[in-house]
Amino acid sequence: MPSKRVARVGRGCVACGSCVKVCPVGAIQVWKGVEARVDGNRCVGCARCAGECPAGVIDVKAREELA
Known part of the structure; x- marks a missing residue:
């Protein structure tokens, strides 16, 4: 069952x-060398990625906010 929170990468990645490197479940991949993308089905909403992002473009929100 997916977590109640999920990470999303915004513009500016x-x-x-x-x-x-910090995602404990391998839910993030760099897509075509252009931007990071989060697999929402694997993301556990731990927010480690948001804390590590030097551009500050990753947010972790409740899934219902993103629907």
Whole structure:
């Protein structure tokens, strides 16, 4: 069952991969060297990626807010 929270990457991602390195479940991948993308089905909403993002473009929100 997915968590109640999920990470989302906003505009301004620099594709540095910092979030990928800290994700404990491998829910984030850098897509085509352009931006990070979160697999919402795997994300556990821990917010480690948001804390590590040097661009500050990752938010963790309640799933119902993003629907």
